[in-house]
Amino acid sequence: MTKLAALLARRIAATGPITLADYMAECLLHPEHGYYTTRPPFGTAGDFTTAPEISQMFGELLGLCLAQSWLDQGAPSRFTLAELGPGRGTLMADVLRATRNVPGFHAAAQVTLVEASPALRAAQKTALNGHPATWLDHASALPDQPLFLLANEFFDALPIRQFTRAGEAWAETMVGLQGDTLTLGRAPALLVPALDHRLADTQDGEIVEICPSAAPIIAEISARILRHKGLALIVDYGGWISRGDTFQALRKHAFADPLAEPGKADLTAHVDFAALATAAQPAATAYTAQGALLLRLGLAQRAQRLAQSLTGATHEAHLAAARRLTDPAEMGELFKALALYPADTPPPAGFAPEDAIDA
Secondary structure (H helix, E strand, C coil): CCHHHHHHHHHHHHHCCEEHHHHHHHHHHCCCCCHHHHCCCECCCCCECCHHHHCHHHHHHHHHHHHHHHHHCCCCCCEEEEEECCCCCHHHHHHHHHCCCCCCHHHHEEEEEECCCHHHHHHHHHHHCCCCCEEECCHHHCCCCCEEEEEECCHHHCCCEEEEEECCEEEEEEEEEECCEEEEEECCCECCHHHHHHCCCCCCCCEEEECCCHHHHHHHHHHHHHHHCEEEEEEEEEECCCCCCCCEEEECCEEECCCCCCCCCEEECCEEHHHHHHHHCCCEEEEEEHHHHHHHCCHHHHHHHHHCCCCHHHHHHHHHHHHHHHCCCCHHHHEEEEEEECCCCCCCCCCCHHHEECC
């Protein structure tokens, strides 16, 4: 039993079962034993690999997408270039490298990273290689000015609550105890007003997940874009409208029991992009698959150009990375992209007109 498991067991024994949201928050963010506070989770030596770690092309293309929107919106002379959950800083470093020749972009950009972990902040500072940046603990502290923002694999790690439909009511999944072992169970079914809209598209026994902390973050972002213009690109794994049990753990690049070793595995759930789009209103939104977005932004051409200077195993690894990002059988369809942008502008580069979502 991990130290965090022992703490959770004592808490549950004293006060009763806890929600999945409480469990995830403790496992990921506990100040002494939380996953993100005790270990480097990224890369081959960690537990998972994100798109920026797979290939520089991911960050380059998303950075140029932001820069094009900045130009299309009149190139504001001062704006926030932000990232939520920047990991080791790889994505922002690639964005800055790709946009260094966009006239005026770097001079106007105030690089801002929303990151609470001191260890990850240190890694991000190293990755940015001296480029001036500001670190914030919460999205609510973002400056009130034009905002051009990236969030890659950020929302999937936010704590969720999970419910199973029972007639007109919902039974919430809880973490309890069986002896000394953490187990999953369900609370008695209750009416849940926040899920009234899901009664029309679900049946008894179906599972729905909600992320209480996602909507306030989206509201902060969309409010700035509505007031001052900008663009937010959110890339994550998930789909349109939550359905089914997606709560999972990853350790050493493989699925693990999410209750087995609290604090030693990454806990995530699929992102409900419909809920994010609803929370963004009245900002405009567009939604597509990651593979489609990257290919429309020119990944195939960029990959071909980079491949010309590579040989042997390096060449093969580069081509494999491009496939991994875009192939429907790999990340291309599992990962989705949502754009938030001013309602009086067309969808940004990489999003087709049919990707726009009617409010």
